[in-house]
Amino acid sequence: MFRTNLCSILGIEYPILQGGMAWVSDAYLAAAVSQAGGLGLIAAGHLQDPQELRSQIRKARELTSKPFGVNVMLMNPAAPQLMDVVIEEGVSVVTTGAGNPGKYLSRLREAGIKVIPVVPSVALAKRIEREGAHALIVEGTEAGGHIGELTTMALVPQVVDAVSIPVVAAGGVADGRGFLAALALGAQGVQMGTRFAASVECRVHENWKEVYLKAGDRDTVVTGRSTGHPVRIIKNRLAREFIKLESQGASLEKLDVLGVGALRRAALEGDIDMGSVMAGQVVGLIREIKPVRDIIHDVLTQAGDELERLLVLKKG
Numbered sequence: 482m483f484r485t486n487l488c489s490i491l492g493i494e495y496p497i498l499q500g501g502m503a504w505v506s507d508a509y510l511a512a513a514v515s516q517a518g519g520l521g522l523i524a525a526g527h528l529q530d531p532q533e534l535r536s537q538i539r540k541a542r543e544l545t546s547k548p549f550g551v552n553v554m555l556m557n558p559a560a561p562q563l564m565d566v567v568i569e570e571g572v573s574v575v576t577t578g579a580g581n582p583g584k585y586l587s588r589l590r591e592a593g594i595k596v597i598p599v600v601p602s603v604a605l606a607k608r609i610e611r612e613g614a615h616a617l618i619v620e621g622t623e624a625g626g627h628i629g630e631l632t633t634m635a636l637v638p639q640v641v642d643a644v645s646i647p648v649v650a651a652g653g654v655a656d657g658r659g660f661l662a663a664l665a666l667g668a669q670g671v672q673m674g675t676r677f678a679a680s681v682e683c684r685v686h687e688n689w690k691e692v693y694l695k696a697g698d699r700d701t702v703v704t705g706r707s708t709g710h711p712v713r714i715i716k717n718r719l720a721r722e723f724i725k726l727e728s729q730g731a732s733l734e735k736l737d738v739l740g741v742g743a744l745r746r747a748a749l750e751g752d753i754d755m756g757s758v759m760a761g762q763v764v765g766l767i768r769e770i771k772p773v774r775d776i777i778h779d780v781l782t783q784a785g786d787e788l789e790r791l792l793v794l795k796k797g
C-alpha cells in the first residue's frame with residue numbers, strides 16, 4: 482500500500498519517517514515506528530556524550546530488528562563525534578538538520594549508511610544531491626522546531642523538479658490527507674514529527690502531550706527570527722517573553738539565558754509555561770494520543786479513502 486522506491490532504498494514497508502526530535506524521540510519511539518513498518522529516528526540533537534547515542538542505538542536494536550536511523554542536528558557541537566558513533570555502530574540511515582552535511586557524506590556512504598539531509602531550499606537540495614545524498618527531506622516552515630522560510634506546498638514540487646533522488650515531504654503532515662497531498666506534490670514519502678510525539682510510545686512528558694491535545698491552529702509561533710535561527714514552538718509565557726526581548730533588540734546573550742535548556746525543561750520536566758514546547762502547525766489536528774501502529778494505519782487508510790474520493794470526482 483503506497484509503496485514507493487524510497488521503501489526499497491530504506492528497506493521499510495511504508496514511506497513514513499518519524500522526525501528526529503531532540504529530547505523527544507528516543508530509542509523506544511524510533512523502535513516502535515520501525516517495528517510498525519515506518520522508519521524510526523533516534524534524535525541526537527540534544528546529546529553531548531557520544532556514548533549516550535551508542536547506548537540508544539543498542540537499545541533500539543534490542544527492540545527491533547528492522548532498519549532505523551539517527552538524526553544528527555548539525556548545529557550541535559558534538560556532531561562530529563556523534564557521526565563517528567553512527568558509523569561505528571553501522572546504523573541504517575542518517576538524517577541531518579540545520580546545516581549542510583557535505584563534509585560527512587563520503588564517510589557515511591563508504592560505511593553503507595543511507596544519508597537523507599533536511600533541506601529548506603532548492604539550492605541546497607541541488608548541492609547536496611551532487612555531494613551524494615541518497616534522498617532529501619524537504620521541510621516546510623509549517624514544521625515544528627528549527628525551520629526554514631518556504632512552505633511545504635511551494636517547496637516540495639520545486640525540489641522534486643530540481644533533483645532526481647527521492648524527496649520526503651515534511652512540515653504540515655499529520656494525517657492521511659497530508660500524506661496523499663505530499664505524494665501528489667511528487668514526494669515519495671513523508672516525515673511526521675508532531676504526530677509521533679503525540680503517541681503512546683513517545684516518552685516526552687505528559688504535560689507536553691496535554692498541550693498538543695488542547696492546541697489549535699494558531700497556537701504556535703516562531704521565535705528566534707532575529708537570531709537567524711527561527712524555531713516554531715507553542716505560544717506560552719516563554720514564547721511571549723522571548724519575542725518581546727527580540728522586539729527590544731536584545732542581545733544573543735540575553736536571549737540565550739531564556740532559551741538554553743528550555744527544550745529540556747518542557748520535554749523532560751514538563752514545564753510547559755517557561756519551557757520550549759516545539760510543535761508544527763498541524764498540532765491543531767492532534768486530538769488523541771494513539772499507539773504508533775494506529776497512527777501509521779490511520780494515515781494509510783485515510784490516504785486510501787481520500788484517493789478513492791478523488792478518483793470518483795475525476796470520473797465526474
Ligand code: TUI
Nearest residue numbers: 503526554578579580581599600601626627628629744
Ligand atoms: O533540525 C530541524 N529541526 C530542529 S533541530 C532542533 S534541536 C534544537 N533547536 C533549537 C534549540 C534547541 C534544540 C529542533 N528542531 N529541522 C530540520 C531543518 N533543517 N529545518 C531547516 C533546516 C536547515 C536549515 C538550513 C537545513 C539546512 C540549512 O542549511 C543552511 C546552510 O546552507 O548551511
